[in-house]
Amino acid sequence: MTNAHITWVEDMQFVAQGDSGHAIVMDSSEEGGGHNTGARPMEVVLMGLLGCTAMDVISILQKKRQNVAGLKIFATGERAAEHPKYYTKIHLEYVAAGDVQPEALARAIQLSEEKYCSAIATVRGKAEITSSFRVEPALTK
Amino acid sequence: MTNAHITWVEDMQFVAQGDSGHAIVMDSSEEGGGHNTGARPMEVVLMGLLGCTAMDVISILQKKRQNVAGLKIFATGERAAEHPKYYTKIHLEYVAAGDVQPEALARAIQLSEEKYCSAIATVRGKAEITSSFRVEPALTK
Numbered sequence: 001m002t003n004a005h006i007t008w009v010e011d012m013q014f015v016a017q018g019d020s021g022h023a024i025v026m027d028s029s030e031e032g033g034g035h036n037t038g039a040r041p042m043e044v045v046l047m048g049l050l051g052c053t054a055m056d057v058i059s060i061l062q063k064k065r066q067n068v069a070g071l072k073i074f075a076t077g078e079r080a081a082e083h084p085k086y087y088t089k090i091h092l093e094y095v096a097a098g099d100v101q102p103e104a105l106a107r108a109i110q111l112s113e114e115k116y117c118s119a120i121a122t123v124r125g126k127a128e129i130t131s132s133f134r135v136e137p138a139l140t141k
Numbered sequence: 142m143t144n145a146h147i148t149w150v151e152d153m154q155f156v157a158q159g160d161s162g163h164a165i166v167m168d169s170s171e172e173g174g175g176h177n178t179g180a181r182p183m184e185v186v187l188m189g190l191l192g193c194t195a196m197d198v199i200s201i202l203q204k205k206r207q208n209v210a211g212l213k214i215f216a217t218g219e220r221a222a223e224h225p226k227y228y229t230k231i232h233l234e235y236v237a238a239g240d241v242q243p244e245a246l247a248r249a250i251q252l253s254e255e256k257y258c259s260a261i262a263t264v265r266g267k268a269e270i271t272s273s274f275r276v277e278p279a280l281t282k
């Protein structure tokens with residue numbers, strides 16, 4: 001069981017908190033009636049998905065004794081044109097830095113996407129998940 | 142198109158950032174190899190879903206000229222027993238405070254769940270969504 005709750009603060013500003021006790025602020029843009037004091041909810045869904053697969057990939061690479069110096073993952077979510085504008089496709093671009101064998105990274109991504117990542121498995125009923133990856137000597141900002 | 146990216150900080154700590162520029166920290170528990178400096182990814186997925194439906198419900202209640210004094214939503218997510226432990230069922234309990242007609246709240250929730258909420262529509266392929274609601278004179282913490 002995983003739980004969270006959300007409390008309305010004012011206008012379109014809300015604070016959400018999960019079982020772990022950590023809280024995050026969400027808000028909409030000024031055009032959406034908010035004041036941009038926090039992330040948009042659909043960004044937050046993507047962020048949770050990124051966190052899920054990122055933790056898998058780091059854990060697996062470390063178990064494979066890869067010397068990972070850095071990891072970034074970029075998510076691009078395509079949305080349905082009509083309400084409800086759900087994610088129809090999410091592309092994940094994995095960029096690892098350090099002494100990482102490309103085949104180890106590919107295998108880590110595959111294990112996360114197919115076996116371990118609960119968030120990817122949750123959205124996959126609706127969203128098509130695609131991915132790409134590369135290894136760089138050092139991560140740029 | 143909705144975008145976000147995540148950067149590994151250390152151990153199981155990651156910082157994610159979306160198009161809006163707002164960032165959130167995710168981490169795992171000590172038992173999971175982390176240091177509990179941020180929310181768990183699957184909590185974050187639930188939080189995004191809560192933010193999505195909360196914004197809908199507040200907007201709709203205000204359009205219906207309901208005098209909403211407060212809104213809290215509690216999400217309970219049941220997970221599959223085996224990897225990948227995706228959400229099989231998510232229950233949303235809506236608690237509004239103030240001078241709110243129960244039928245207006247019921248209709249707002251229905252519109253969010255069936256028509257507007259992009260996050261609910263994204264996870265619904267896998268997770269069954271159920272909800273309940275009540276109106277209270279004033280919200281307790």
